Amino acid sequence: MKPPAPEIERILFTEEQVTQRIAEVGAEISEKYRGRELKLIGVLKGSVFFLTALARQIDVPVKIDFLAISSFSSQPSAPGLVRIAKDLDDTIEGQDVLLVEDIVDTGFTARYLMRTLAARGPNTLALCTLLDRTSRRIVQIPVEFRCFEIPDRFVIGCGLDYLQLYRNLGFIAVMKHERSQ
Numbered sequence: 001m002k003p004p005a006p007e008i009e010r011i012l013f014t015e016e017q018v019t020q021r022i023a024e025v026g027a028e029i030s031e032k033y034r035g036r037e038l039k040l041i042g043v044l045k046g047s048v049f050f051l052t053a054l055a056r057q058i059d060v061p062v063k064i065d066f067l068a069i070s071s072f073s074s075q076p077s078a079p080g081l082v083r084i085a086k087d088l089d090d091t092i093e094g095q096d097v098l099l100v101e102d103i104v105d106t107g108f109t110a111r112y113l114m115r116t117l118a119a120r121g122p123n124t125l126a127l128c129t130l131l132d133r134t135s136r137r138i139v140q141i142p143v144e145f146r147c148f149e150i151p152d153r154f155v156i157g158c159g160l161d162y163l164q165l166y167r168n169l170g171f172i173a174v175m176k177h178e179r180s181q
Contacts, residue, residue, distance in 0.1 A: 007162065008173045013148060015170035018158055021147045022050070025128065026057025029098065029145060037061045039095045039122075043113065044068040044086065046102030049159035049167060050130040050147075054100065065089055069109065082112045093121040098145075102159045103131040107139035114141065130158060131172070148172070 013021075029038070038058065042051040044066050055062055068086035097117060104110050110127060118125050128145035135152045150172075156162050157169030166173075 007166075007176055008156070009176045011171050011173045012150065012153075012155060013172040018147070018171060019053070022053045022130075023057045025145050025147055026054055026059075029054075029128065030057075030059045033058075033060045033096055035060075036096050037063065039063045039065065039092055039097045040100050041088065041092070041097060041117070042066045042100045043102070045167070046159040046161070047100050047130075050102055051100045054128070063090075063095075065092075067113075069113070071109065082109050084116070091120070092117060095122050096124045097122040097126070099125070099127050101127065101129040103133060103150075103155075104129045104141065104143055104146075105133045105136050107137050107141040110141045110143075111139045131155065131160070 038060055040051055040055060040062055042048060042064065045068070048066075051064065055064065065088045066086070067084055067088050069082055070085040071082050099110075099113055099117060101110060104127070110129075114125065114127060126144040127142065129143055130147045132143055132146040132149045133152060134149055154162070154175045154177075155172055156166035156175055157172045159167050160172070161167045162175055
């Protein structure tokens with residue numbers, strides 16, 4: 001498959017690979033939560049495409065809610081302060097909750113969100129991510145469900161963007177180095 005834009009260096013995972021892996025993870029989640037209702041919480045905006053595809057592969061009853069975060073840092077590559085910009089619409093107390101992320105990188109944001117959600121009294125709380133960039137992990141956070149581990153490169157597609165573009169790509173691609181800076 002030829003990359004569709006000059007900004008793309010190479011395709012990391014094809015649309016077929018992404019679809020297949022999401023189906024496999026959906027089956028794992030279905031098995032773990034068999035006989036229960038599951039609340040999926042997506043982190044806007046990046047997780048929308050992944051959460052939608054994942055929810056279609058889960059065969060236990062699911063509810064969906066979203067939150068949005070803002071991150072502030074004095075240095076572009078350094079972790080910053082995270083705050084919730086859009087909170088959940090409903091309570092999660094006493095529910096089985098799965099936080100759905102597009103990517104887990106340093107772990108700071110995921111840790112903040114998991115701690116924040118845990119304080120709200122869910123029955124269970126786990127983390128699922130489309131992409132896991134463990135090579136950049138600073139804070140160790142348990143990722144119960146992951147689709148792919150990726151190298152330390154800037155990626156786009158399946159919800160991940162560059163300047164709000166490319167989220168709609170069905171595959172995951174590596175951006176050319178000079179464009180991702």
